[in-house]
Amino acid sequence: MRSLHIILLIFYSSVLFSQENNTENKTIKHQATYSISWQPDSLNVNSKIKNKKYKLLMFENGSLYVDSNRLKLDSLIQDSENRGTSFALLSNMNSLPQPNSNNRILKQYSKNTLWSLNQVSGTTYQYSEKLKLMDWKIEDDIKIINTYKCQKATVNYSGRNYIAWFTSELPINDGPYKFSGLPGLIILLHDTKNQYSFELINFQKTNYLQSFDVFNNAKIISKKDYKKIRNAYINNPIVQMEGEGAVFSEETKRQIIKMIRNKNKNNNNRIELTDD
Amino acid sequence: MKNLFLTLVFVFATAFSFAGSDSYETKLETAMFNDCIGVTLSCGVSYDICNFTGTTSQLVNLVIGQNNNVCGTKIMPVE
Numbered sequence: 515m516r517s518l519h520i521i522l523l524i525f526y527s528s529v530l531f532s533q534e535n536n537t538e539n540k541t542i543k544h545q546a547t548y549s550i551s552w553q554p555d556s557l558n559v560n561s562k563i564k565n566k567k568y569k570l571l572m573f574e575n576g577s578l579y580v581d582s583n584r585l586k587l588d589s590l591i592q593d594s595e596n597r598g599t600s601f602a603l604l605s606n607m608n609s610l611p612q613p614n615s616n617n618r619i620l621k622q623y624s625k626n627t628l629w630s631l632n633q634v635s636g637t638t639y640q641y642s643e644k645l646k647l648m649d650w651k652i653e654d655d656i657k658i659i660n661t662y663k664c665q666k667a668t669v670n671y672s673g674r675n676y677i678a679w680f681t682s683e684l685p686i687n688d689g690p691y692k693f694s695g696l697p698g699l700i701i702l703l704h705d706t707k708n709q710y711s712f713e714l715i716n717f718q719k720t721n722y723l724q725s726f727d728v729f730n731n732a733k734i735i736s737k738k739d740y741k742k743i744r745n746a747y748i749n750n751p752i753v754q755m756e757g758e759g760a761v762f763s764e765e766t767k768r769q770i771i772k773m774i775r776n777k778n779k780n781n782n783n784r785i786e787l788t789d790d
Numbered sequence: 791m792k793n794l795f796l797t798l799v800f801v802f803a804t805a806f807s808f809a810g811s812d813s814y815e816t817k818l819e820t821a822m823f824n825d826c827i828g829v830t831l832s833c834g835v836s837y838d839i840c841n842f843t844g845t846t847s848q849l850v851n852l853v854i855g856q857n858n859n860v861c862g863t864k865i866m867p868v869e
Contacts, residue, residue: 563863591850600846607832607857616858617868630868635859636852691868731851751859758852761826761838769835770860777862785868 539723540573546699547582547716548690553709556783566614568712570690571724575624577688578724584613592725619692620729621645628692631732632740634747635754638732639740648695650678659701660714667696673787674705684717691785710785737789748778829853833861 548568555561567582587610594600603610616633623645631640648669655666657679664679671693678689682698689700690712704711735743747754751774752767762770826840831853842849 587854591847591854594850595847600850603850604829604853607830607854607861610832610854610857612832612862613858614863615868616855632868633855633858636855638855747859755856758856759839759842760829760856761840763837766835766837773833773835773860 539725540576542571542573542720542722542724544572544684544686545716545718545720546570546572546690546714548712549715550690551711552785553783555780556709558780561780563614567715568690570688572686572688573724576620576622577694578726579619579621579691581613581615581617583611584616584618586611587613588725588728618728620726621688621692621694629729630737630740631729632744634743635751636758637754638728639735639743640729640732641735641737641740643737645694646692648693650696652696662701662714664701665698669693672785672789674707674710674785676703676705678703709783748774829856831857831861835860 546569548570550566550568551562551564553559553562569578569580569582569585571578571580590603590610591600594603616631616638618629618631620629620631621627622629626645628643628645629640630643631638633639648671650667650669653666653668657664657666659679659681662681662683664681667678667680669676669678676693678693678696678700679702680689680696680698680700684699685697686699687696688694689696689703693700693703693712699714699717700712701714702712743754751770752762755770756762826838827842827849828836828838830836839849839853842852844852
């Protein structure tokens, strides 16, 4: 009977640990910068947002994909926290870097897990997914992109058909967003409708420690619940913000609701079209 | 002179009594947030945050997150 208890204890412990992500500081060995373009309104080609920078920070057995401005903001917050001057950041919000996305993708190859971290208002959420083996089809086409000799590959991912160009000159099986699994780093990637594109503009070897503390402070929820919270926030941001301690006048409430709805108006073209 | 000496002793004793647990700064800030503080976002929207019980850094992260969502540019829709 005692053995059974011990076995159950070990089982529950392993289940608990498997729910956590590994958030200790990691040494970044390589850093890639991608220029991203996307079309927020699926029906309007002119709505395209261009040349936003994202970083892919690669460490042993994994990587972190994050908006460059978000990284700068994190660094500013950390520095001011260390100096005890955090409060000063609030005095001039206009001067702070403005990320296009607070989304962070953490790939953990050793655990076969992908963590997606997102911020809704002032609260940060994260959910995990299995790191999928993408069903890439490698083709014979070769071309030079940004001095790298690249080979073509295609895949269908979450409802979109993509064309990728990867290089075996950089033998890292990673890429932007949730893409990975090719025998070389992805240099260029776009869907066949050209609504989303990712192009490598810089690659460098590095050796510095990156904090992953943000994952320690994020609430772990399911992807389904995250979507519910996000949609509820877009529909009525006031409920979420009041839950975070905000107190508004009626006029400010109306102003915020209008601003959030305007921003999300025609922002209908999600990169993931299906939930598979 | 005696009064000055006693005042200095009191100040040092108070400062050292905060050392060893949470930082003095954090305690002061946490106490300050028990009421309300005014916030003005980068697009001019103003409101109060009341009864916040965390540290300054947590408050800063909260306000920056609210600022990004209310005033920031169109966010890439992912999932």
